[in-house]
Amino acid sequence: MTIESFSIEYDAINSRNTFTNGDTISGRIILQVSMETKIQSLIFVGKGKARVVWHEYYGQHQHRVYWANEKYYDVKQPILRETSQDGTAVLSKGRHVFPFSFKIPDRKMPSTFKHSTGRIVHKLRAELKQSMKLTKKTKAHFTFVSKNDMEYPGLMEPQYGCKDKSLSFFGSGTITMDVHTKRMGYKQGGSVKATVEIVNNSSRDVKPKFILYEKQSFFAQGHRKLYTTEILKEKSEAVAPAEKKVLTKVIPIPRELPPSILNCSIIKLEYRLKVYLDIKCASDPHIKLPIIILSHFSEAQMQSLSTNTAFEDFPNPSTQAWNNMPQPLDPPPSYSYAMASSSTYPDKHSSLM
Template sequence: MTIKEFSIEYDAVNSRNMFTNGDTINGRIIVAVSKETKIQALTFIAKGKARVCWSEHYGQYHHHVYRSSEKYYEVQHHILREGRQDGTEVIGKGRHVFPFSFTIPDRKIPSTFTGSIGRIVHKLKAELKQSMKLTKRAKQHFTFISKADMDTPGLMDPQYGRKDKSVKVFGSGNVSLDVHTKQMGYIQGEAMQVTLEVSNRSSRSVKPKFVLYEKRSFLAQGRRRVHTNTILKDKIKDIASSDKETVTKVISIPRELPPSILNCAIIKLEYRLKVYLDIKCVTDPEIKLPIVVLPVSEGPAVKQPPPSAGFGFQTFGNPNPAPWGMPPPQQVAPNPMDLPPPYGAAAAYPSLNDYGRYENTF
């Protein structure tokens, strides 16, 4: 084989090896040959795109595949092309390094994301063409985190919900639940203060509980598929019959939690805080408030907090989740990979709406 090595690599710009809008990626394409070799073209390509694909079965013999895709940018630089009259360039025996530089567009582009039936990828590619031979390709994915969109409607507005419930089975009376938060947007690691006002005018005791969960939505051809996953949950002491209490709970947004993805038409990553009253033998009254998670390095309108503990919360799901965005410092990206780097929790999530029709699961 004449070509002994064909690869692409890039330089990290920070210890987390992440990039954002407007960053410049510098790197190099490496070509090592065992003898003097003719090359028709050597091309650098940068691409950002999203893709969704899943199938649904109808009976024993019928199924339909739903697909959708979006492209956010594609840039090509011709590094070697038509160097001679015959349309080829000759490189000598040995190892050759061809540098490149690419600036990520400074506009609204969704962050890197990997899910079970959809993903958003940002990658660098190199293509080497030779006469009468198959095109050689090398690629390298990089992690892109979009800048916080501080123009999101209601991002810094207080959130409020109220629910009333009558108790008729094995008891009597009614209960009411009011929930307040100071805002909708929080950066990774920030403390969220939740205030509950519970009025228990029933003959039963009630137990307030909290759940922070994520919702992943995939859309294609007029269909939607939804996966949900619990991130945190906790509870506080029972509130006795004929009692009224106001309770403040502090919840830490996990620092490793991926930022919300709201700027992609076919993939969405959203968060909700669910607060409910656990009442035996009664449908639990519950309130769901939207939470927008912002990247820790962004959000100029939000004061960045110091790292905070879990405030007594337990994490659920994967007991050993892969750390998001915290690889060891490095100067050069790892060798080319077939899959993008991990983003968020594991790809397999429990599905509450496996075929994702248009029910309101929030």
């Protein structure tokens, strides 16, 4: 065996070892040969793509496979050109290092994501071709984090929802709940400040509770596969009958949560804040507001937001009155924490969806 080892590696450009749109990745392809060897070609490939696949079973012997692919870039660069008359290059015995430099396309595309049903992959690959032999391939994945889309509709606008509940069994009267948040977009490790106004004109105590959860959606051939996962729960003090209260709850966003993925047509990673009233022996009224988790800000993005004001207090010039804003709707279809999520909730959690 003349090819003893064949590998590709790259250099980190930051402490997180992540890359974003327009970054340049430098590295090397390493080839170890045991004797003088002829090579037809050595090619570098940079590739970004998404793939979704799942099985649905309709009986003991019947099932259907749903799948979809999406490609973002596929860049090839020749590394080793022929140097002899027969169209081959000759490598001497020993270790050979071939440097490469690859610029990630500066266009909108989704971040690295991995799940049992679908994944978004950004990788570097080398292909080695020899006469009368199978092509040898080696690869290395890198973590791509998409630049924040600060022009996403409603990103910096207040979010609002309201709900009325009438009690008829095991109680009487009505309950009204209004929920406000300052915006839709939040940075990793930040916090969501939710203001809840409750007017309890009923005969029962009600207790507001909060759930931050994620939605992972996969689309293929006109079908959707959905997973929901609770991230954290919080609760607040009870509101007694014939009482009106305005409560404020600060919901921390775990720093390890991956940013939202909203720019892929076959995979979406979304977050919601669900606020509901726990009422014994009655269905719980709830409100769900969208949350967009943004990735780490670049220096330029921080300057564009504000040089003197923290992101959590960044003002929105087009703020509308809360009372005039409709209930937000789900947007249409288009490694850490999210990687571990691979199972649906039982039916009792279906209201998260």
